[in-house]
Amino acid sequence: MPISSALIALAAMTNISSMAPVAPVAPVEFATFSNSMLSDSAPMICLISQSTQNSIAAANKPANAVVPKVNTPAKFGVKGSWRWEFEGSWMNDFDSDNQLQGAWYASWFLIDNFSFDFGPEVAWFSQGGGNTWGAGPAFMFRWHFFARETWSIYADAGVGLMFTGSNVPPAGSSVNVTPRIGVGASFEVAPNARILTGIRWAHISNANVADNNDGRNSIQLYAGISLPL
Numbered sequence: 001m002p003i004s005s006a007l008i009a010l011a012a013m014t015n016i017s018s019m020a021p022v023a024p025v026a027p028v029e030f031a032t033f034s035n036s037m038l039s040d041s042a043p044m045i046c047l048i049s050q051s052t053q054n055s056i057a058a059a060n061k062p063a064n065a066v067v068p069k070v071n072t073p074a075k076f077g078v079k080g081s082w083r084w085e086f087e088g089s090w091m092n093d094f095d096s097d098n099q100l101q102g103a104w105y106a107s108w109f110l111i112d113n114f115s116f117d118f119g120p121e122v123a124w125f126s127q128g129g130g131n132t133w134g135a136g137p138a139f140m141f142r143w144h145f146f147a148r149e150t151w152s153i154y155a156d157a158g159v160g161l162m163f164t165g166s167n168v169p170p171a172g173s174s175v176n177v178t179p180r181i182g183v184g185a186s187f188e189v190a191p192n193a194r195i196l197t198g199i200r201w202a203h204i205s206n207a208n209v210a211d212n213n214d215g216r217n218s219i220q221l222y223a224g225i226s227l228p229l
Contacts, residue, residue, distance in 0.1 A: 044209065055208035073192050073228035077115075077144055077152070083107040085117065087224030091202055093216050097127040097169070103138070107226065113144040113152070119179075129170030136162040137171055154198075157181040162204065171214035173206040180220065191224075197223040 074081035085107055091099040105119035119138040125132050138160025144152040160178040167174055184198020200222070205215030 020059075021125035074189070074227070076186075077109060077147055077193065079109055079112045081109050083109075083115075083117075083226050084197065085224050085226045086229055087196070087222055089220050089222030091218035091220045093218045097125070097216065097218075098216060099126070100124045101220075104225075105138075106229065107142070113147045115142045116140075117142055117156075117158070121162070123162065123164075125164065125168050127169060130166050131166040132168060134162045134164035134168065136160055136178075140180070144186070152186045153183070154186065155181075155183050158199075163167040167212075168204060169214045169216050171212055172204075172216075173210040173212065175206060175209075176204045177207050178204050179201065182220065184222075186226065192228050195223065196228045198225055207209060217227075 085105040087103040089101045101123040103121040105117040107115045107117045109115045121138050123134045140156045140158025142154050142156035144154040146153040158207050162176045162178050164174045180200045180202040182198055182200025186196045188195045202218045202220040202221040206213050
């Protein structure tokens with residue numbers, strides 16, 4: 001073969017070799033890019049997933065129920081507390097004269113177990129010389145000096161002003177003062193409700209503001225109920 005023909009054949013083979021298929025590069029580069037993107041976005045995906053879970057949990061969590069405020073009455077004898085007391089009593093002067101009385105007091109505890117009680121009193125006087133009605137205001141101080149959870153022993157003292165339809169006693173006047181002092185006990189009979197009962201020395205006279213001051217001393221037996229105001 002001539003040399004020129006050999007050179008031409010060699011050149012042709014070289015061109016064919018250079019045209020051989022080349023391994024694809026783009027897919028490798030794309031895969032590398034995709035892996036890089038996934039690696040970089042992983043923290044963001046985790047944050048979005050966690051936020052979504054928190055939102056779902058919050059949506060499924062029941063709303064906190066609003067608990068209504070209940071005004072529970074203060075325990076008996078607590079400083080600053082108020083109570084009602086309804087009281088009925090019978091008095092006798094150790095002779096023939098009697099007195100029936102009803103009272104309605106408001107009790108305010110100035111300090112623990114020490115109250116100031118005040119309110120109206122209404123009375124029926126059965127006496128020689130003419131029966132009569134009477135009414136007027138009164139106040140007392142009461143000290144529960146031996147106080148327990150459901151009962152107490154106390155002492156009380158006070159005074160009232162009584163206006164009557166006729167003289168009491170018959171030789172006295174129709175306007176009188178009514179001092180009293182005594183002891184008693186309270187007993188819880190229901191939640192925050194107490195029975196009070198006791199005995200008092202009770203006096204009625206006009207305190208020498210009239211010409212005649214025929215007073216009367218009586219023993220008073222009473223019972224009542226105390227309820228939170």
